[in-house]
Amino acid sequence: MLERAVTQKGVGFVELSNASPLLVVFLRHAGCSFCREALSDISRSRSVIEGGGSKILLVHMGDDAAMGVYLQKNHLEDIDRIVDSDQALYRAFGLKSGTAWQLFGSKVLWRAFLSGVLVKHGLGRVAADASQMPGVFYLEKGAVVRRFRHGSAADRPDYVELSSRP
Numbered sequence: 001m002l003e004r005a006v007t008q009k010g011v012g013f014v015e016l017s018n019a020s021p022l023l024v025v026f027l028r029h030a031g032c033s034f035c036r037e038a039l040s041d042i043s044r045s046r047s048v049i050e051g052g053g054s055k056i057l058l059v060h061m062g063d064d065a066a067m068g069v070y071l072q073k074n075h076l077e078d079i080d081r082i083v084d085s086d087q088a089l090y091r092a093f094g095l096k097s098g099t100a101w102q103l104f105g106s107k108v109l110w111r112a113f114l115s116g117v118l119v120k121h122g123l124g125r126v127a128a129d130a131s132q133m134p135g136v137f138y139l140e141k142g143a144v145v146r147r148f149r150h151g152s153a154a155d156r157p158d159y160v161e162l163s164s165r166p
Contacts (some may be wrong), residue, residue: 010078021140021163095133102153135149
């Protein structure tokens with residue numbers, strides 16, 4: 001599966017992961033407030049992550065044009081990304097569907113209000129498998145060095161810390 005995964009620029013996942021340290025961010029869908037928040041966080045952290053020698057790869061399962069709107073808004077349209085509509089990469093990295101509590105628990109609803117309404121990332125409509133959990137993986141020479149599997153859809157990883165070299 002990894003050998004077949006290709007970015008919007010035609011670069012293979014394996015090639016990217018072997019070329020330099022790689023921060024792979026698995027998003028949910030363009031309608032997800034937390035994904036919009038993640039893109040904003042990545043945009044703010046991008047210079048530090050890339051300055052440390054890591055590349056960023058976004059993986060999402062929805063419509064690339066819809067995601068492109070938020071990438072452009074966050075000045076991330078040039079970042080490598082893979083559309084994984086059949087969720088094969090998600091499965092390959094052990095990312096599963098969330099439980100009702102992980103997706104709709106009180107923490108998630110509160111954070112959705114904060115992020116979506118107060119911080120104005122917006123509340124969008126479901127644009128892909130809304131039960132899919134996100135995650136972040138840091139790879140060096142194709143091997144996973146560090147990982148963050150969300151305990152809830154509302155978790156907010158520290159992308160700089162995850163991408164820092166051991």
